[in-house]
Amino acid sequence: MSNIGKSTNILWHNCPIGQSDRQKLLGQKGCVVWITGLSGSGKSTLACALSHELHYRGHITYVLDGDNLRHGLNRDLSFKAEDRAENIRRVGEVAKLFADAGIICIASLISPYRRDRDACRALLPDSNFIEVFMDLPLKICEARDPKGLYKLARTGKIKGFTGIDDPYEPPVNGEIVITMKDGECPSPKAMAKQVLSYLEENGYLQA
Numbered sequence: 001m002s003n004i005g006k007s008t009n010i011l012w013h014n015c016p017i018g019q020s021d022r023q024k025l026l027g028q029k030g031c032v033v034w035i036t037g038l039s040g041s042g043k044s045t046l047a048c049a050l051s052h053e054l055h056y057r058g059h060i061t062y063v064l065d066g067d068n069l070r071h072g073l074n075r076d077l078s079f080k081a082e083d084r085a086e087n088i089r090r091v092g093e094v095a096k097l098f099a100d101a102g103i104i105c106i107a108s109l110i111s112p113y114r115r116d117r118d119a120c121r122a123l124l125p126d127s128n129f130i131e132v133f134m135d136l137p138l139k140i141c142e143a144r145d146p147k148g149l150y151k152l153a154r155t156g157k158i159k160g161f162t163g164i165d166d167p168y169e170p171p172v173n174g175e176i177v178i179t180m181k182d183g184e185c186p187s188p189k190a191m192a193k194q195v196l197s198y199l200e201e202n203g204y205l206q207a
C-alpha cells in the first residue's frame with residue numbers, strides 16, 4: 001500500500017498487456033516530443049507539420065497543444081507561475097500515458113520554466129522525452145504576433161506575458177534546437193524533417 005500526495009492506501013494494478021506489446025502492434029516506440037518556446041515561435045506549426053509527416057509514413061501521433069488544452073482540461077488555470085507549473089505537470093502526466101500507449105505524443109506548450117520541463121522529463125523512462133527548443137528571437141515572434149497578444153502585452157493590457165514581463169528559461173541540454181539559418185526561419189516541413197530525422201536515427205520509428 002502507498003500514500004501518494006493526498007491519495008492514501010492505494011495499490012498499483014498491473015495489466016498483462018504492457019507498453020512493449022502495444023509498441024509491437026504499432027511498429028513504433030511511444031515517446032514524448034516536447035516543443036517549448038515563446039508565443040509565436042512556431043510550436044503549434046511544428047507540432048502539426050510533424051504529426052502530418054509521421055501520419056503519412058504510417059505512424060500514430062497525438063498532439064497536446066497548450067492553447068487547446070486550456071479550452072478543457074486546463075481551463076481552471078491562469079498564467080501565474082504556480083498555474084503554469086500545474087499546467088505543465090498535468091500535460092506531462094497525460095503525455096506519459098500517451099507514450100505508454102505506444103503513441104508518439106507531441107506536446108507544444110510555452111512551458112517557460114526549466115524546472116517544470118525537467119519534472120516532465122523525469123516522468124518518462126529511458127530518455128523517451130525529446131525536448132525541442134524553438135530558438136527564435138523575441139523580435140521575430142513579436143513581429144509575427146498572429147493573435148495580437150504581444151501588442152496587448154506591450155500596452156499593458158495583458159500582464160505577465162512570456163518574454164515581455166514574464167520569464168522564459170531556454171533549455172540547456174535539450175535534444176533538438178530549431179534555429180534561424182542565414183536570417184531565415186526553416187519552413188514548417190524543414191522543421192518537421194529535422195525532428196523526424198532524430199526520431200528515425202534514435203529508433204523511435206520501429207518497435
Ligand SMILES: Nc1ncnc2c1ncn2[C@@H]1O[C@H](COP(=O)(O)OS(=O)(=O)O)[C@@H](OP(=O)(O)O)[C@H]1O
Nearest residue numbers: 039040066067079084087109110111112160161162
Ligand atoms: N500571459 C500569457 N503568457 C503567455 N501566453 C499567453 C498569456 N496569456 C494568454 N496566452 C496564450 O496562451 C497560450 C500559451 O498557453 P500554454 O499553456 O502553452 O502556456 S504555459 O506553458 O502554461 O506557459 C499562448 O499560445 P501560443 O501563442 O500558441 O504559445 C497564448 O496565445
Ligand SMILES: Nc1ncnc2c1ncn2[C@@H]1O[C@H](COP(=O)(O)OP(=O)(O)O)[C@@H](O)[C@H]1O
Nearest residue numbers: 039040041042043044045144146185186187188
Ligand atoms: N517555420 C515558419 N516559417 C514561417 N512562419 C511560421 C513558421 N512557423 C510558424 N509560422 C507562423 O508564425 C505564427 C506563429 O506560429 P504558431 O505555430 O502559432 O506559434 P506558437 O504555437 O509557438 O504560438 C503563425 O502565423 C505561423 O503561421
